[in-house]
Amino acid sequence: MRECNAVWVTLWHVDEADGARRVASAYQSQQIGQVVESFARSRRKDLTQLSRLYRSLSLDTRSTTIVKAEDPRVAPSIRRFYQRVNVASVLVAPMLWGERLVGWIACLCGEPHHRIEPDRVAFLETITHEATLVAHLTELAERTREIERIRESERVTREREREASYIGRLLHTAVGSLGDGAGIDHLLAGMVENACRLLDGLSCGVWVERSHGFSEVFCQNERKALIPALPEGKGQDEWERLRRLARGWPQGRELVSKKIGSRRLEELLQIVCGTRDPLGGMFLVALPMLLRERCLGWVVVITAAPPPPGSERWLAARALALQAALVLELDTLGSAERRRVLAEERHRMARDMHDLLAQAFSGIMLQIEALQAERCELPAPVLSRLEKIRFLANRGVDEVRSAMSIYRPALLDQHSLSEALATLSAEVWTSLGTVVKFASRVGPVSLDSKVELHLFAIASEAIHNSIRHAQATLIEVFLEPSRGGGLQLRVRDNGTGFVRRSPKGLRGTHFGIRNMRERARAIGANLLLTSAVRRGTTIRVVLPRVDTVPA
Numbered sequence: 001m002r003e004c005n006a007v008w009v010t011l012w013h014v015d016e017a018d019g020a021r022r023v024a025s026a027y028q029s030q031q032i033g034q035v036v037e038s039f040a041r042s043r044r045k046d047l048t049q050l051s052r053l054y055r056s057l058s059l060d061t062r063s064t065t066i067v068k069a070e071d072p073r074v075a076p077s078i079r080r081f082y083q084r085v086n087v088a089s090v091l092v093a094p095m096l097w098g099e100r101l102v103g104w105i106a107c108l109c110g111e112p113h114h115r116i117e118p119d120r121v122a123f124l125e126t127i128t129h130e131a132t133l134v135a136h137l138t139e140l141a142e143r144t145r146e147i148e149r150i151r152e153s154e155r156v157t158r159e160r161e162r163e164a165s166y167i168g169r170l171l172h173t174a175v176g177s178l179g180d181g182a183g184i185d186h187l188l189a190g191m192v193e194n195a196c197r198l199l200d201g202l203s204c205g206v207w208v209e210r211s212h213g214f215s216e217v218f219c220q221n222e223r224k225a226l227i228p229a230l231p232e233g234k235g236q237d238e239w240e241r242l243r244r245l246a247r248g249w250p251q252g253r254e255l256v257s258k259k260i261g262s263r264r265l266e267e268l269l270q271i272v273c274g275t276r277d278p279l280g281g282m283f284l285v286a287l288p289m290l291l292r293e294r295c296l297g298w299v300v301v302i303t304a305a306p307p308p309p310g311s312e313r314w315l316a317a318r319a320l321a322l323q324a325a326l327v328l329e330l331d332t333l334g335s336a337e338r339r340r341v342l343a344e345e346r347h348r349m350a351r352d353m354h355d356l357l358a359q360a361f362s363g364i365m366l367q368i369e370a371l372q373a374e375r376c377e378l379p380a381p382v383l384s385r386l387e388k389i390r391f392l393a394n395r396g397v398d399e400v401r402s403a404m405s406i407y408r409p410a411l412l413d414q415h416s417l418s419e420a421l422a423t424l425s426a427e428v429w430t431s432l433g434t435v436v437k438f439a440s441r442v443g444p445v446s447l448d449s450k451v452e453l454h455l456f457a458i459a460s461e462a463i464h465n466s467i468r469h470a471q472a473t474l475i476e477v478f479l480e481p482s483r484g485g486g487l488q489l490r491v492r493d494n495g496t497g498f499v500r501r502s503p504k505g506l507r508g509t510h511f512g513i514r515n516m517r518e519r520a521r522a523i524g525a526n527l528l529l530t531s532a533v534r535r536g537t538t539i540r541v542v543l544p545r546v547d548t549v550p551a
Contacts, residue, residue, distance in 0.1 A: 005120070006107045007087050008036060011131065012051060013103040020051040020103070032085060039081055046075040056363050058094035058104050064121050064128075065092045066113045082108075089113040093124050095132040102135050104128075187327050192299060193531070195320045198313060199285060201301040203273040206324065207286075208297040229363040241268050246298070249286060255317065256286035257306040273302055287321035289328065296325050300508075417452045418442075418479055421459055425477055434467050434475060441480035442487065454519040455489050455541060458527075462491040462539045470495025470537060482542050489541040497531045516541075 008027040012020050022040075027033035040047055053073055057065045067074070067090045069082040082088075091107040105128050109116060188206060196204035245268070248255045259281070260266050266279045283306045287299040299321050307313035368390040415423065418440040425438040447455075459477055466472040472495035482488040513529065520527035520541050531537040 004110050005111070007059050007085060008032060008108050010106045010108075011103065012054065012106065013135065014055070014101055019057055022047075023103070034142055035085060039297050041080075042079055043075075046077050050078060054092050054104055054106060055101070058096075058101055060383045062094060062096060064094075064125055066090070066116060067092060068113055086110050091116070091121065091124055093128040095135060095161045097132055097136050105131060110239070111330055128157075145152055186303055188324060191320050191324050191327070193286065195299050195301055195317060198316055198320065199301045199303045199307060200305060201285075201303040202277055202279070202282065203275040204299070204301045206297065206299055207246070208328065249288075249298070255288065255314070256284070258284045258286075260284055260302075269302060273300065275302070285317070287317050289325035291322075291325040291329050296328050299324055365390055365396075368393070397398055417447060417455060420452075420456055421477055421479060424446060424456070424460060424463070425475075428463055428467070428475075432467060434473060435476065436463060436475045436476045439451045439479075441478065447487075451523045451543070454525075457490055458519050458539075462515055466491070466493035466495050466537065470497065472536070478548060487543040490538065492538045493534065494536045497533050497535050497537050 006028070010025045013023045014020050017517040025033070027036065027037070033327075053067075057067070069088050069090065070079055074082075074292045088111055089107045089109050091109065093105045093107070095102040095104055105124065107124055143481060192204045192206055195201070241264075245265075260269065260279050260283065261281075263280070265284075269279055270276060271282060279302055282302055282304050285301045285303055285306045287301070289296040289299060299317075301317075307317060368386050421440045422440075428434060429436045462478070463475055466475050470493055472493035475491065475493045478490040478492075480488050480490065516539070517527050523543070525541050525543045527543065528540040529537070530540075
């Protein structure tokens with residue numbers, strides 16, 4: 001720029017889309033640079049038109065061209081700007097590589113075109129040739145890097161194809177065995193045993209990851225069957241230590257190999273892998289069970305010699321982990337299908353109860369009421385018996401409606417347990433007039449459909465018992481966490497209450513309470529009942545351990 005005595009110089013580059021962009025600029029002073037950049041940002045359309053003019057001149061002349069500042073081919077706004085910054089002429093020197101236009105250098109000068117010396121033009125052309133060579137070398141370097149990236153991608157693709165082919169052969173027999181009637185537990189246990197034998201493992205287990213950490217850990221017993229490594233309601237410290245250990249493991253394709261160096265880690269792995277043998281100095285090898293880039297858990301092997309990455313043992317171990325992931329996914333899909341079938345069956349039962357039982361009871365009541373209307377023609381004993389029959393029919397309708405509220409699938413199939421309980425409470429309040437309030441003190445709860453159905457049924461039974469037998473005017477339903485990471489359903493009323501040891505107090509409710517206890521026992525929960533005369537009743541259903549998120 002100094003040699004050309006220019007106000008500023010701009011390097012333009014032609015891209016593959018036949019457009020042009022400014023690559024670099026140099027200015028006589030910082031103040032001029034700020035003015036030019038501000039103008040360029042506000043006049044992008046005019047600059048695009050100017051670049052087309054320079055491109056056309058470069059292709060036509062293929063040599064340095066001098067453009068007057070007042071040239072009518074230049075946009076009026078740019079001509080006025082040239083006057084503002086004292087630009088009288090522009091030297092446009094094309095950057096040519098063979099027949100291809102790479103770009104150009106625009107040198108904006110304060111002298112008019114007839115005062116520009118030939119030596120200045122020659123110097124600019126020399127600089128342009130050097131810039132063209134640099135641009136070409138840069139382009140070659142970029143193409144070389146792109147070729148290297150393509151070759152590396154092809155190499156990785158071939159490697160993965162080789163792995164996939166090898167793993168596919170190993171998976172073939174396992175996938176075929178899934179249709180032979182073998183149970184999920186049996187298949188999973190066989191894969192764990194194969195992984196242990198393949199890696200010369202001392203012990204092996206499966207850690208299944210759920211929505212809030214490792215919620216299931218299985219190890220093999222002496223019969224090679226999978227059993228829970230941490231008993232129900234115990235080992236809370238071990239659960240938390242497992243979660244902390246697994247947080248540091250990558251969720252990708254690679255297996256984890258970690259040397260057991262601390263006594264604390266050794267004791268933890270002895271518990272979860274079901275062994276009392278010393279593990280110090282050995283290796284923990286964790287094989288990720290991946291399915292569609294999602295980690296379902298880990299097959300964990302304790303071994304003295306982990307397999308080298310890329311070896312056949314390494315590929316075979318990955319194949320076993322994929323087998324385990326497929327088994328878990330098939331079990332999940334099977335559970336979903338079972339839930340769908342149960343939902344359809346519940347819907348059918350609710351529909352049949354409405355269409356058959358409820359309508360039959362309603363018909364009986366209508367007939368009895370019609371007979372009672374003819375009171376003068378019936379003796380008193382007959383009228384008394386008819387009243388008892390009407391009472392029993394009315395009670396039968398209430399029982400059918402209570403059962404329908406339990407078996408109706410719409411609430412649980414379309415909503416979470418909390419939403420279903422809230423809807424049930426609101427419907428009872430609206431239809432029967434008894435105040436029923438619901439409050440959830442937990443966040444999202446991941447529960448099996450069987451657990452949700454039984455908890456919902458227990459809540460519905462407790463609510464209707466409070467209304468029917470205890471004459472309650474206020475019922476409160478709570479879904480809340482319990483100690484040790486569990487879940488509690490609590491139903492409390494202000495009804496008459498009863499003395500538990502009194503047969504009179506339990507009359508009419510003993511079947512309902514027994515039914516609720518059986519439902520709680522079916523999901524591994526404890527049902528606790530507290531009641532006192534004129535002080536109401538509280539029913540608590542406590543699940544020992546459930547993954548919950550505090551609200």
